[in-house]
Amino acid sequence: MAKYIVITGGVLSSVGKGTVAASIGMLLKRRDIKITVVKVDPYINVDAGTMNPYMHGEVFVTEDGSETDLDLGHYERFIGINVTKYNNITAGKVYFEVINKERRGEYLGQTVQIIPHVTREIISMIKKAGEVNNADVVIVEIGGTVGDIESLPFLEAVRQMRLEEEGNLIFVHVALAPYMKVTGELKTKPLQHSVQELRRIGIQPDIIIVRSEVSLDPESKNKIALFTNVKQSLIFSSYDVSTPYEVPLILEGQGLSSKILNLLGLPDGAVKLDDWESFVSSLKDGEKEVNIVLIGKYTKLKDTYMSIREALLHAGAFLHVKPKLMWVESTDIENNDDKLREIMKTADGVIVLPGFGARGTEGKIKAINYVRENDIPFLGICFGFQLAVVEFARNVLGLKDANSTEINPSTPDPVITLLDDQNRATQVGGTMRLGSQKIILKEGSLANKIYGTNIITERHRHRFEVNPKYVDSIQKAGLVISGVSENGLVEFIELPGKRFFIATQAHPEFKSRPMNPSPIYVSFLKASMRDQ
The missing domain is CATH 3.40.50.880 (Class I glutamine amidotransferase (GATase) domain)
Structure with missing residues (x-):
């Protein structure tokens, strides 16, 4: 039975969820765990292929010819896997499939609704990606920001998954803590509000990763733990670095992957990162x-x-x-x-x-x-x-x-x-x-x-x-x-x-x-x- 790690984002978009998802995938794969990663995009486009680059950045093309979100490029580069059309789920794909099923009579007699029909389709697509890739762990990145109306069906779907996959699904929330240079302090209130919004729709994060310009100080960590109901030991700092390839080293240095394995009930083990460290050094030097x-x-x-x-x-x-x-x-x-x-x-x-x-x-x-x-x-x-x-x-x-x-x-x-x-x-x-x-x-x-x-x-x-x-x-x-x-x-x-x-x-x-x-x-x- 596959395990699931669902990654959500708060405060603003482009907060680094893709890099975090790719980093977690790389750290787990190096423990000989078979990984696949799914990017969920709330836009109605069926895929990224028809979008102007200024709207959504690069269109990443997979081996099987799918035009996908650029985050799938992060996944392939960091983890060393080839993703497929099943690894990018869009609202367009979901609604297209639901409407086709309705036209074929598969919902005959029913009023087709967001819940349960759309959410069940989302769950089915996530599980299909895991099955096709024969994955032990499926990492699911939910695009957009908590609070966006477009993301709500997807968040509801993973909330339902948590109930069905008891003990096999955890939530990782990535959110920004702005750094006020004038006063020299991190402001955690926006992050707290993003977690409150998650909890309002029924999702309690298991792990919080704090994005910020500077490393998270103990006082800020204590405040985040107090107001988000997440233990201090499960709050991690992802501060600004010269290259995204350094992020997995920073997170591993704080023990993130071991905590994830423990929450999922998977055996921990040593992870060798010498070659990755050498690569990062070569980038810098x-x-x-x-x-x-x-x-x-x-x-x-x-x-x-x-x-x-x-x-x-x-x-x-x-x-x-x-x-x-x-x-x-x-x-x-x-x-x-x-x-x-x-x-x-x-x-x-x-x-x-x-x-x-x-x-x-x-x-x-x-x-x-x-x-x-x-x-x-x-x-x-x-x-x-x-x-x-x-x-x-x-x-x-x-x-x-x-x-x-x-x-x-x-x-x-x-x-x-x-x-x-x-x-x-x-x-x-x-x-x-x-x-x-x-x-x-x-x-x-x-x-x-x-x-x-x-x-x-x-x-x-x-x-x-x-x-x-x-x-x-x-x-x-x-x-x-x-x-x-x-x-x-x-x-x-x-x-x-x-x-x-x-x-x-x-x-x-x-x-x-x-x-x-x-x-x-x-x-x-x-x-x-x-x-x-």
Whole structure:
């Protein structure tokens, strides 16, 4: 029988529930407990795939092709697991399933209501995730903040689960305690109110994790214990640190995982964290800085490119260097050549980031042209890969109006065009080429050397491809197609004779892990080190 750890959040959103869930999962997995983690999102969208990044950050893509909340990336990176479509539950999924069941007559004769029908569906989905992943412990992160109207059905569902899973389910509440610098004290009243709201709907937390700028002092801990009915020994401090990867070390130093195991009636055991400690030290103590320019159209919200940022950090720790990231909005350099040149003067390497739509594309193309002509190490990801083909077609092949049909549907030279099966798509959500795909690498190519094998798998998220009609002319002009899918789609391109010029239709960052960094990000960062 599976055990459950339900994580709720209080005071404000983005309080760090995802990092706490991932940290607990990592600490338990290292005790040989089989873990899975479920993210519950109260929005009505069926998945995160149709949302603007400014609304919800990165869309994380799983091996099975699900477009999910970015917290699932935390889970995979920290715990070292691959999650599936069952690991992200949204209000949209729940209501969609309930309505379908009603239409099929499964509730025949009943008035379908939030309680019990919606809450039972939520419970069923949580348990299904545990069963599919054969988990000993299922960690459930409830999105949003206690008090949000959208979260109420989910909180009611886990309240009911607690009654059904007596002794097998605990609640961990993560809430902010603001630090008043003027007086030098933590204010616990907002946290107290968030717990009161939880208790009002029938949930008493077993453990409280206090998020704050500074470590929790004994007086504040005593006050929290008194007003929340939680023992001091079950109140933990998660204070600000330089990297989220330090959080599990902080929590383990306070004995969190042992307390959780005790509450769940599971045997405790030693946990080895030497490699994790070394990784965190490498993140902090890189021997030198490498200036990486990242060019995209959503750079004002760094969470849009979270997995790419993390992949660079993993690669930096592996190489004992510190990637210094400079985020550039592609629209800012579109009509400003002086600014482009100024930015590139300090660039040790350049990544052109993923994205959709016409806005900012000319800025990206200009940047690719600059790095190609000035031999600055370059990595193009997804849309960056497609625009590298456009730039080459324009400035090497001489097809001045070459473009993607996504940007200009009437371009005379559509070097990037819609995938054949996309013409038959009748819906937007969940219809892209998604998830893990096999790629065959060209023997002796840079891609082949990077990965050390001829066949790899990487995750994808795209609707457009390199137009097969232009493949021969592109190759004759010197652009090497170094990776293709099983059905012939171009997956990797590269330019020989350059320090490092490679781009991929895939998203290798989704598979990068702290102690197992993505090979292409390691190679890019190494090539960007000026003394190499």
